Amino acid sequence: MSNLNETYEDPKKLANDYVHEVYSLIKKRNPGEVEFLQATREIFDSLRPVFSKNPHYIRDGILERITEPDRIITFRVAWEDDQGKVHVNRGYRVQFNSDLGPYKGGIRFHPSVNTSIMKFLAFEQIFKNSLTGQPIGAGKGGSDFDPKNKSEREIMRFVQSFMTELSKYIGPDLDVPAGDIGVGRREVEYMSGQYNRLHGGHKAGVFTGKDPNYGGSLGRKEATGYGTIYFAEEMLRVNDLSFKGSRVIVSGSGNVSIYAMEKAIELGAKVVACSDSSGYIYDENGINVETVKLLKEEGNKRIKEYKKFHSSAKYFDECTGIWSINCDIALPCATQNEIDEAAAHKLVNNNVKAIAEGANMPCTKEAIDLFVENGILFAPAKAANAGGVAVSAMEMSQNSMRLNWTFDEVDEKLKQVMHEIFQSCLSASKEYGHPGNLIVGANIAGFLKVADAMIAHGIR
Numbered sequence: 001m002s003n004l005n006e007t008y009e010d011p012k013k014l015a016n017d018y019v020h021e022v023y024s025l026i027k028k029r030n031p032g033e034v035e036f037l038q039a040t041r042e043i044f045d046s047l048r049p050v051f052s053k054n055p056h057y058i059r060d061g062i063l064e065r066i067t068e069p070d071r072i073i074t075f076r077v078a079w080e081d082d083q084g085k086v087h088v089n090r091g092y093r094v095q096f097n098s099d100l101g102p103y104k105g106g107i108r109f110h111p112s113v114n115t116s117i118m119k120f121l122a123f124e125q126i127f128k129n130s131l132t133g134q135p136i137g138a139g140k141g142g143s144d145f146d147p148k149n150k151s152e153r154e155i156m157r158f159v160q161s162f163m164t165e166l167s168k169y170i171g172p173d174l175d176v177p178a179g180d181i182g183v184g185r186r187e188v189e190y191m192s193g194q195y196n197r198l199h200g201g202h203k204a205g206v207f208t209g210k211d212p213n214y215g216g217s218l219g220r221k222e223a224t225g226y227g228t229i230y231f232a233e234e235m236l237r238v239n240d241l242s243f244k245g246s247r248v249i250v251s252g253s254g255n256v257s258i259y260a261m262e263k264a265i266e267l268g269a270k271v272v273a274c275s276d277s278s279g280y281i282y283d284e285n286g287i288n289v290e291t292v293k294l295l296k297e298e299g300n301k302r303i304k305e306y307k308k309f310h311s312s313a314k315y316f317d318e319c320t321g322i323w324s325i326n327c328d329i330a331l332p333c334a335t336q337n338e339i340d341e342a343a344a345h346k347l348v349n350n351n352v353k354a355i356a357e358g359a360n361m362p363c364t365k366e367a368i369d370l371f372v373e374n375g376i377l378f379a380p381a382k383a384a385n386a387g388g389v390a391v392s393a394m395e396m397s398q399n400s401m402r403l404n405w406t407f408d409e410v411d412e413k414l415k416q417v418m419h420e421i422f423q424s425c426l427s428a429s430k431e432y433g434h435p436g437n438l439i440v441g442a443n444i445a446g447f448l449k450v451a452d453a454m455i456a457h458g459i460r
């Protein structure tokens with residue numbers, strides 16, 4: 001690292017050299033971890049002005065420390081299918097940072113899960129959780145297990161085996177998992193059941209996203225999707241736009257997508273398309289969310305079947321085609337890197353006005369650069385989808401107090417949290433020389449709080 005005293009005279013150079021040097025180090029230390037490197041690079045690009053202004057973060061090695069997880073736990077998950085055949089998957093928990101509170105972040109079951117994806121998600125969670133203003137650290141976990149085409153009992157046996165190992169590393173003051181792709185209420189309940197079995201008795205507050213009948217919070221199911229819309233509505237409002245009368249497309253048809261669609265429609269938007277990993281449906285009359293719920297929440301069906309209920313809808317194979325539909329607002333709510341440069345070009349050429357990321361890192365760096373260059377409003381995931389974890393933290397509070405808040409109480413608090421996140425992103429973007437750039441604002445506002453906590457807690 002350059003000599004701090006000498007480079008104080010040129011703080012910009014000092015910051016650039018530092019960021020460059022640490023990024024090279026991270027690339028060397030994490031070879032082939034494409035998603036993790038993408039997530040770190042995106043943060044690093046935003047943080048240069050922070051290091052120019054506050055060189056003490058450089059002396060304290062904050063970037064080197066914040067990009068190295070506290071620990072990564074990986075383990076074998078052996079389970080038996082309905083035919084008596086044994087299968088083996090890999091389980092993960094990345095406990096990334098606990099300076100603000102217990103590790104907090106979801107569990108994902110998807111065949112694509114690997115170390116890089118787990119690390120990128122846990123890393124993003126540091127900044128997101130910090131933005132919520134709540135006392136939660138950051139983690140993420142999961143398995144390369146594919147829940148598709150598995151029976152309910154197979155899923156239960158898999159989850160029990162997964163939790164038998166993971167239970168050693170989690171707890172209400174240590175690490176509090178929740179759901180994510182492939183993990184909904186049912187899986188959270190199986191995890192909770194197995195944890196309780198192993199620990200003798202009912203332990204509250206070890207998981208969030210539980211069934212409200214058994215300690216879950218009302219409004220958690222809706223929180224990520226609703227929160228994304230609350231955040232986007234704030235962003236639209238300061239630019240004299242709104243959901244009212246807008247054409248919207250939403251990728252995915254899972255938990256985040258369904259409730260983003262529901263709230264956007266409630267605010268007067270027309271959602272004309274949604275998707276799953278096989279293809280997308282387009283309905284000029286507007287998507288009926290109740291049908292999507294019926295298919296996906298209750299039926300475990302493919303989105304293709306939507307056409308059976310609505311003859312005006314058209315189905316197209318291959319989910320990425322959804323981005324060629326004309327819209328005012330696009331809400332990527334499925335998975336990472338679903339909008340690449342080509343998809344972004346289509347959206348820009350069709351005069352999209354705003355993008356809000358409901359999923360984690362759904363836009364590639366090239367896509368984001370294109371949106372920014374073209375002056376398209378952009379709500380980054382770590383701010384826009386923070387409503388889910390914010391309500392998870394509310395679930396932890398309710399569990400500790402042995403209280404249940406009403407749906408309206410939770411929804412009101414969620415709105416307030418999203419408003420505060422938006423304001424802190426906006427003011428950090430102004431303070432650090434990029435007014436209105438919410439990507440920079442979210443990265444900086446999320447970073448500052450954790451960095452200060454890391455310094456307060458000493459070198460470790």
Ligand code: NDP
Nearest residue numbers: 180181182224252253254255256276277334335359360388
């Ligand atoms: P779900 O499993 O409920 O839904 C995921 C949806 O995305 C499904 O429709 C799925 O289709 C689709 N999908 C998955 N992979 C792909 C792919 N490669 N291409 C296209 N579509 C795909 O997950 P969630 O709604 O919970 O999560 C969605 C995103 O939101 C993730 O990025 C997650 O990390 C993020 N997120 C979720 C939070 C939550 O509270 N649930 C909180 C914050 C962020 P199919 O059924 O065919 O697989």
